[in-house]
Amino acid sequence: MFIQTEATPNPATLKFLPGRPVLENGTLDLRDAEQAEQSPLAERLFGIPGVSGVFFGSDFITVTKSAGEWQQLKPMILGAIMEHFMSGAPLITPGSAEVNDRDAPPWHSELAAPFHSRRYRSPADVIRLS
Numbered sequence: 405m406f407i408q409t410e411a412t413p414n415p416a417t418l419k420f421l422p423g424r425p426v427l428e429n430g431t432l433d434l435r436d437a438e439q440a441e442q443s444p445l446a447e448r449l450f451g452i453p454g455v456s457g458v459f460f461g462s463d464f465i466t467v468t469k470s471a472g473e474w475q476q477l478k479p480m481i482l483g484a485i486m487e488h489f490m491s492g493a494p495l496i497t498p499g500s501a502e503v504n505d506r507d508a509p510p511w512h513s514e515l516a517a518p519f520h521s522r523r524y525r526s527p528a529d530v531i532r533l534s
Contacts, residue, residue: 405489407482417457417468418478420485427460427495434458444493448484452477460495 410419432443435457440446446458449467454477457468467481488495 405486407485409478409482412466414468416470417466418474418481420465420467420481421463422465422485422489424463424489426463426465428462431462432460432496434460441497443496445485445488445495448488449481452480452484455481 406423408421408423410421412419434440434443434446434450437447437450440450440458443458443460445465446460449455449458449465454469454472455467456470457466459466459468465485467477469477
């Protein structure tokens with residue numbers, strides 16, 4: 405499993421691309437731990453000190469931080485994402501979430517395309533599991 409990371413226009417937000425589908429339809433923006441109860445992965449991510457927001461798209465996850473440095477947060481976030489996908493658990497607890505596009509931050513739809521095409525390939529940005 406490869407997980408790539410990309411910068412976003414917001415320096416407090418980082419985009420994670422697990423190389424597989426994330427959310428089948430629409431988007432889901434979770435802004436606090438209470439909302440994260442809809443998703444086992446979001447609960448894991450909000451359990452990391454400094455994480456203040458999680459956004460799921462079709463093939464990516466963005467994480468927003470309120471504290472800490474990416475250098476320290478990124479390994480914990482990558483670990484949580486890998487553990488989730490390797491476990492086979494659902495992204496969304498059945499019947500718990502309303503998934504839609506109206507919650508998407510404006511920059512996701514307007515600016516995501518240029519970031520989608522620029523994939524980082526440095527060893528620090530790609531994790532491989534066998």
